[in-house]
Amino acid sequence: MSGRFRxxxxxVRAAVLFAVGFVAFAIIRWALVPADFGxxxxxxAGALADxxxxxxxxxxxxxxxxxxxxxxxxRKGSRHATIxxxxxxxxxxxxxxxxxxxxxxxxxxxxxxxxxxxxxVGKPGFFPQIVPADHGGDGPCTDCHKPHHPKIx
Amino acid sequence: xPGVDGFIYPNExxxxxxxxxxxYPFLTGLVAGAFILASLERVFNVxxxxxxxxxxxxxxxxxxxxxxxPLQMHLGHPERSFSMYLTPHRESAMAMFGxxxxxxxxxxxxxxxxxxxxxxxxxxxxxxxxLKRKLYGVATLWSDNISERSLQIDDRLARxxxxxxxxxxxxxxxxxxFIFGSVKANPWxxxxxxxxxxxxxxxxxxxALVMLLYMAFCRIRRVPIDMPCVDTIARYLFxxxxxxxxxxxxxxxxxxxxxxxxxxxxxxxxxTRLFVSQIVLQIILGTLVPIAxxxxxxxxxxxxxxxxxxxxxxxxxxxxxxLAMRWNVVIGGQLFSKSFLGYTTYKMGFATREGLLPAILxxxxxxxxxxxxxxxxxxxxxxxxxxxxxx
Amino acid sequence: MDQPRRAFLEQTGRFILLTGAASLAWDYxxxxxPEAAPNYVATDHWWGMIIDIDKCIGCGNCVRACKAENDVxxxxxxxxxxxxERYQVRPDDMEHPIVDxxxxxxxxxxxxxKPGEGVKVFFVPKLCNHCAHSPCVQVCPxxxxxxxxxxxxxxxxxxxxxxxxxxxxxxxxxxxxxxxTHTADKCTLCYHRITKGLTTACCEACPTAARQLVDLKxxxxxxxxxxxxxxxxxxxxxxxxxxxxxxxxxxxSVR
Numbered sequence: 001m002s003g004r005f006r007x008x009x010x011x012v013r014a015a016v017l018f019a020v021g022f023v024a025f026a027i028i029r030w031a032l033v034p035a036d037f038g039x040x041x042x043x044x045a046g047a048l049a050d051x052x053x054x055x056x057x058x059x060x061x062x063x064x065x066x067x068x069x070x071x072x073x074x075r076k077g078s079r080h081a082t083i084x085x086x087x088x089x090x091x092x093x094x095x096x097x098x099x100x101x102x103x104x105x106x107x108x109x110x111x112x113x114x115x116x117x118x119x120x121v122g123k124p125g126f127f128p129q130i131v132p133a134d135h136g137g138d139g140p141c142t143d144c145h146k147p148h149h150p151k152i153x
Numbered sequence: 154x155p156g157v158d159g160f161i162y163p164n165e166x167x168x169x170x171x172x173x174x175x176x177y178p179f180l181t182g183l184v185a186g187a188f189i190l191a192s193l194e195r196v197f198n199v200x201x202x203x204x205x206x207x208x209x210x211x212x213x214x215x216x217x218x219x220x221x222x223p224l225q226m227h228l229g230h231p232e233r234s235f236s237m238y239l240t241p242h243r244e245s246a247m248a249m250f251g252x253x254x255x256x257x258x259x260x261x262x263x264x265x266x267x268x269x270x271x272x273x274x275x276x277x278x279x280x281x282x283x284l285k286r287k288l289y290g291v292a293t294l295w296s297d298n299i300s301e302r303s304l305q306i307d308d309r310l311a312r313x314x315x316x317x318x319x320x321x322x323x324x325x326x327x328x329x330x331f332i333f334g335s336v337k338a339n340p341w342x343x344x345x346x347x348x349x350x351x352x353x354x355x356x357x358x359x360x361a362l363v364m365l366l367y368m369a370f371c372r373i374r375r376v377p378i379d380m381p382c383v384d385t386i387a388r389y390l391f392x393x394x395x396x397x398x399x400x401x402x403x404x405x406x407x408x409x410x411x412x413x414x415x416x417x418x419x420x421x422x423x424x425t426r427l428f429v430s431q432i433v434l435q436i437i438l439g440t441l442v443p444i445a446x447x448x449x450x451x452x453x454x455x456x457x458x459x460x461x462x463x464x465x466x467x468x469x470x471x472x473x474x475x476l477a478m479r480w481n482v483v484i485g486g487q488l489f490s491k492s493f494l495g496y497t498t499y500k501m502g503f504a505t506r507e508g509l510l511p512a513i514l515x516x517x518x519x520x521x522x523x524x525x526x527x528x529x530x531x532x533x534x535x536x537x538x539x540x541x542x543x544x
Numbered sequence: 545m546d547q548p549r550r551a552f553l554e555q556t557g558r559f560i561l562l563t564g565a566a567s568l569a570w571d572y573x574x575x576x577x578p579e580a581a582p583n584y585v586a587t588d589h590w591w592g593m594i595i596d597i598d599k600c601i602g603c604g605n606c607v608r609a610c611k612a613e614n615d616v617x618x619x620x621x622x623x624x625x626x627x628x629e630r631y632q633v634r635p636d637d638m639e640h641p642i643v644d645x646x647x648x649x650x651x652x653x654x655x656x657x658k659p660g661e662g663v664k665v666f667f668v669p670k671l672c673n674h675c676a677h678s679p680c681v682q683v684c685p686x687x688x689x690x691x692x693x694x695x696x697x698x699x700x701x702x703x704x705x706x707x708x709x710x711x712x713x714x715x716x717x718x719x720x721x722x723x724x725t726h727t728a729d730k731c732t733l734c735y736h737r738i739t740k741g742l743t744t745a746c747c748e749a750c751p752t753a754a755r756q757l758v759d760l761k762x763x764x765x766x767x768x769x770x771x772x773x774x775x776x777x778x779x780x781x782x783x784x785x786x787x788x789x790x791x792x793x794x795x796x797s798v799r
Contacts, residue, residue: 014264033239044700047690052584058612086609124601233703240687242685
């Protein structure tokens with residue numbers, strides 16, 4: 001009997017080695033896989049919170065108009081009424097939260113206004129577009145148009 | 154934008170997978186092919202290729218050990234690669250990599266080599282001293298038994314492992330083909346033929362490599378080359394080539410005939426950016442010329458010296474051709490935009506992490522490892538196998 | 545001090561403290577210190593976006609806003625979470641439009657002098673489609689990218705290996721590798737904003753409301769009426785990705 005066993009002794013040793021490897025792997029896996037993995041799907045549930053926890057840079061129009069009610073009134077009925085404040089004034093979340101040292105940058109009308117309103121072949125027909133050279137000279141657009149209510153009555 | 158023709162999506166300006174990803178299927182293909190050659194003797198009892206049996210196994214091992222290296226060097230976070238073992242996403246073909254690799258390395262190659270070499274290892278253990286003795290002790294798992302019966306058991310187990318190893322070799326390389334073939338976003342890759350084409354080109358490259366190595370080692374050792382062995386290998390190489398070529402032609406003809414939206418983009422790419430690597434290197438030099446040479450051997454009666462020269466040339470061209478094929482698949486598939494409206498260029502660095510220099514070093518390293526393996530596990534002393542032949 | 549008064553003082557103190565803490569927390573949320581959204585129930589939402597080609601003027605505000613909001617690199621090639629493409633389609637050749645997207649549309653588009661007789665020109669904003677059957681999620685080997693319970697495809701930056709398989713698998717070219725973290729990155733549908741009741745940065749910045757965030761699970765969301773009354777498309781429908789970016793007025797030449 002022991003003679004037969006001696007003949008497969010090396011095979012048994014190899015098998016034991018493999019078994020130890022499996023067990024070691026199982027232990028390592030149990031230790032290293034995060035506890036919240038697989039809760040909602042094949043991913044780490046904490047990744048949802050990671051993606052939520054980013055700083056917000058654009059406050060959103062509602063917050064702007066909470067304080068700047070005069071601008072809200074000015075814009076009533078104008079075609080710029082549906083444009084969110086930060087589309088022109090840039091991200092203002094820090095300002096809106098009370099940090100009034102953070103002020104919006106001074107805007108250059110010829111750069112900002114013309115970004116949208118320069119005549120472009122691809123722009124839809126209903127959209128007001130002008131050729132800058134043929135329209136109103138070299139001065140800033142604000143000479144004639146009020147940005148919050150641009151139509152000249 | 155420099156290097157861009159037409160329109161590409163803004164995020165496509167740089168290629169995602171570099172020359173290192175070209176190397177990985179090349180290396181695992183050589184492993185699979187070398188193993189299939191070894192199995193010709195073990196399982197299919199093609200006795201003529203016996204002199205290359207152990208060499209094929211060692212070649213497979215040397216290349217398999219290097220195979221993960223290009224992947225690790227490519228990853229953005231190689232230190233996290235162990236996650237593939239911890240949380241493998243079962244829907245992803247790439248997640249199989251860790252397990253298939255480990256299975257093939259440990260349960261197939263290492264075990265088979267161990268069972269075949271065990272008697273030599275035990276004898277070496279008995280005869281050596283000091284550090285070498287310790288290492289051989291580990292290698293034999295401190296089991297001293299090389300009785301007739303134990304060797305018979307070894308032989309049966311090795312045979313069983315080889316039988317299991319054949320589908321395992323198919324899996325090791327076939328899944329790489331599936332990684333590409335299952336990407337519906339990329340019409341150059343997306344075809345059910347991809348795993349099969351990869352597999353047969355792997356067999357072609359592995360067989361050619363072992364043939365070349367055998368001839369080279371015989372030269373180095375100044376022993377005569379066993380011509381029946383090499384003739385047989387060349388014949389199997391020829392058969393594998395015919396199948397491989399047929400499959401690639403089938404894919405091409407299908408594409409040309411169906412002529413769907415992507416064809417124009419692909420056609421233009423092949424005629425311009427991919428002309429040298431696809432038409433010249435892969436098809437003409439790497440497939441048609443070797444097939445013609447090997448076919449010529451089948452129908453003519455050339456002398457030994459002439460045949461050896463032909464095999465050497467055919468074998469070398471084959472390896473170049475299969476490497477070009479991997480390049481054309483991996484790099485080619487990324488040269489055209491997924492909008493089908495433009496092309497970008499592959500800018501390969503030299504001494505960068507994914508550049509030409511690491512690629513060359515990775516290609517050289519398996520040969521260095523093989524040289525070491527051949528020293529510590531000489532594949533030439535094989536009286537045990539010779540005895541098996543007589544039995 | 546007798547018990548009722550003590551209890552009252554305790555309660556008031558606690559109330560003041562909590563209100564103060566809550567308002568402080570809200571201020572933090574608005575001011576930008578990272579904080580998770582405590583009251584958001586993911587399964588109540590199923591996010592998507594409507595993009596109206598007929599309204600897009602190609603100003604590039606969305607591209608700039610996205611880069612600002614999400615701290616996306618501006619000086620590295622190929623890092624765009626959203627971008628705008630301009631198409632010039634000749635009337636006789638819909639299969640070969642001329643398309644350009646200079647810097648993703650970040651600086652707007654240079655003028656076209658003479659587009660040609662009858663050539664149709666329009667702008668197409670693109671972003672991650674947050675596919676319901678996303679091929680990028682399918683191929684990730686370690687579960688580092690996934691679809692959240694509310695339909696947003698996100699990346700777990702702590703698990704991503706940077707293998708780039710997801711970038712290959714995305715049919716829309718919306719993924720890239722962040723050169724700073726060496727992990728996959730893409731549009732998150734401003735997950736940190738939409739879970740706090742705000743809209744995405746790109747929608748916030750769009751002057752013509754060409755882009756609108758929609759919640760398909762919300763019965764009051766105008767998207768239901770919109771989808772009923774407009775002919776909408778998704779990109780590459782033959783790939784059956786379950787894309788949730790719905791394009792109104794999408795021309796057949798758009799790739």
